Amino acid sequence: METEFIETPALKEQKTPNKYDFLREKKKVKKKAKVEKKAKEEKKEDNEEEIGFVLTPEEEAKLVKLAEYIITSWDIAVERIEVIQGGQMALVWKIHTNNGPVCLKRIHRPEKKALFSINAQNYLAEKGGRVPGILRNKNNDLFTKQGPFLFVLYDWIEGGVFDLAVDPDLEFVMKGLAEFHLWSEGYHPPEGIPVFKKLGRWPNHYIKRCQQMESWKLIAQSTPDNPFSQLYLQEIDYFIEQGRQTLDRLMQSQYVPWVEAQSANPTLCHQDYGAGNTVLGNDGKIWVIDLDTVSYDLPIRDLRKMIIPLLDTTGEWDEARFQLMMNSYESINPLTPEQKEVMYIDMLFPYEMYDIAREKFVRKTDMFAEELAQAFEYERIKEAKLNSMIKSK
Numbered sequence: 001m002e003t004e005f006i007e008t009p010a011l012k013e014q015k016t017p018n019k020y021d022f023l024r025e026k027k028k029v030k031k032k033a034k035v036e037k038k039a040k041e042e043k044k045e046d047n048e049e050e051i052g053f054v055l056t057p058e059e060e061a062k063l064v065k066l067a068e069y070i071i072t073s074w075d076i077a078v079e080r081i082e083v084i085q086g087g088q089m090a091l092v093w094k095i096h097t098n099n100g101p102v103c104l105k106r107i108h109r110p111e112k113k114a115l116f117s118i119n120a121q122n123y124l125a126e127k128g129g130r131v132p133g134i135l136r137n138k139n140n141d142l143f144t145k146q147g148p149f150l151f152v153l154y155d156w157i158e159g160g161v162f163d164l165a166v167d168p169d170l171e172f173v174m175k176g177l178a179e180f181h182l183w184s185e186g187y188h189p190p191e192g193i194p195v196f197k198k199l200g201r202w203p204n205h206y207i208k209r210c211q212q213m214e215s216w217k218l219i220a221q222s223t224p225d226n227p228f229s230q231l232y233l234q235e236i237d238y239f240i241e242q243g244r245q246t247l248d249r250l251m252q253s254q255y256v257p258w259v260e261a262q263s264a265n266p267t268l269c270h271q272d273y274g275a276g277n278t279v280l281g282n283d284g285k286i287w288v289i290d291l292d293t294v295s296y297d298l299p300i301r302d303l304r305k306m307i308i309p310l311l312d313t314t315g316e317w318d319e320a321r322f323q324l325m326m327n328s329y330e331s332i333n334p335l336t337p338e339q340k341e342v343m344y345i346d347m348l349f350p351y352e353m354y355d356i357a358r359e360k361f362v363r364k365t366d367m368f369a370e371e372l373a374q375a376f377e378y379e380r381i382k383e384a385k386l387n388s389m390i391k392s393k
Contacts, residue, residue, distance in 0.1 A: 055086045067093045067104055070151050073137040073144040076102070094156060101156040102135060106149050109292055114150050116196040118142050119189050120268055121291045129183030130176075130287045132157055157287045159279040164310060169275075170321075171328040176286035177273055177306065178332035181299040184268035197296035199266060200259045202346065203247055209354055210243040216361040227369035228360055235376050236357075239350045242383065246349045253345055254338040258298060266296040273302050300343035303329060304351075312352050312378050317385045344386045350379045 055063070060083050067081045077098050085092035089108035094101050107114040118134065122142055125133040132154035134142050143150040162169040189195060198205075213236055220229035220236075270277070271293040279287045307325055311318050329335075335343070353375040360367040 055083065059086065063091060063093070066091075067095070070144060070146060071095060071104060071153075073139075073151075074135060074153055075138050076135075076153075095153075101158075103132065103154040103156045105152050105154065107143070107152060107292060111148070111150060112194045113196050114143075114292070115193045116189050117292050117294050118150070118152060119193055120184070120187050120294050123187045124180075124183050124268075124291075127183060127186075129180070130281070130285055131183075131291060132287070132289060157279050157281055157289060159281040159287065162275045162278055162280060164275050167324060170310075171324060172280075172286060173275065173278055174306070174325050174328035175332050176278055176288060177270075177302055178329045179286075180270060180273070180288050181267050181302070182333055184294075185265060187266075187268060195296065196294075197266070198269070198301070199262055199296045199298065200256075202250060202255070206243055206247040206250070206349060209349070210240050210247075212362075213240050213243070213354065213357065216357055219361045228367055228372055231369045231372050231376075232357060232360075239353055239376070239379060242379075243349055246345060249345045249348070250342070253342050255342050255345075258339060258342060262296075262298060267299045268294045269297040269299065269301045270294055271297075271302065271305070273306060298339075298342070299333070300335070300339065300346065304343060304347055308347060308351060308382075311382075316378075317381050319385075341390055344390050348383060348386050350375075353379045 063083050063086055064081050067083075068078070071078055071081075076095070078095055079098060080096040082094040082096065083092075084094050084103075089106075091106040091108075093104040095104050107118070109117070119142065121131055122134045124131045135153040135155070136142060137144050137153070143152045145151075162173050164170050164173060217233060217236060220226075220232045223229045270288065270291065272290065273288070277288065277290045279289060281287045303325075307322065310325070311322060353372070356367060356372055356375045359365040360372075
């Protein structure tokens, strides 16, 4: 099933201000920055590049020379090379040819994981999924290896960006996610390619995060005069227990049977899906890009990672926005009541609060007690809403 795009609004609908608007807008700005930072840090965890890296003219010239050398592995006539993205690991070039532009990319992941994602993208493209196709080199390979790095040449997708604050754009992007999950069914890597999966590993993730939140109490105790640490010590036990209860509820749900069923015919999760990795193509359809982190998992992992940050912009549960996202996704890829319950249980885990605490205690980022208080407040609001949704089923 394909999603037909009707309109991408250029202007957001204006709302009538009230006395709370200033505070809400202030928090939305802070929250947007936090979400963007979170996305950046998640990419760094997966060996993604640091966005915003500025190259000197000398560095850019060296990268052009590198691309000129690597591109000889493909049978194309190069007219001009443009550096799109440069950094310590990830590199992207726009190669202008007599047949239009193509994208040369140095994959910034360990080779075993890169091979899984490269073959996955090729499978999706050949199946008709709207992902950039991979152009084989002169040896008919999907990549060229230079030193420890793999270089891949893709179709270049021209188009525009989506604004997830605009409902029609959000609806379109959610339908695109559902399509991506459907396209991915049936992918099995070629023999000899290791499988990259998180399928069935949620319990271990919960346990690890609860242990981390417990250990961070020791760090907080070492700075007793810090307001952030004081608040953390006052409140965190409740959320550690919430995490443990979430694990118990997950194991009592249909999670394990669903994982077992998926093992035979797994779905790919993008893991970094959003406005930054989708393009409104000139054909009026949504294209999914940057598949470097794809892995086997339940599709609701991508859903949860989309929904929670987008709802947490004002400190309130936005029911209308939640329903828009779910209805859009399910119009393409419906979920059973049991599958939705598994997602609601997973959403109960205090991910947003965990991320705030990790920024403070692990990444040593300057964080204010106000930010932690807002995260605690949102987690409680989220917990109450999700519990009511689970009980009503």
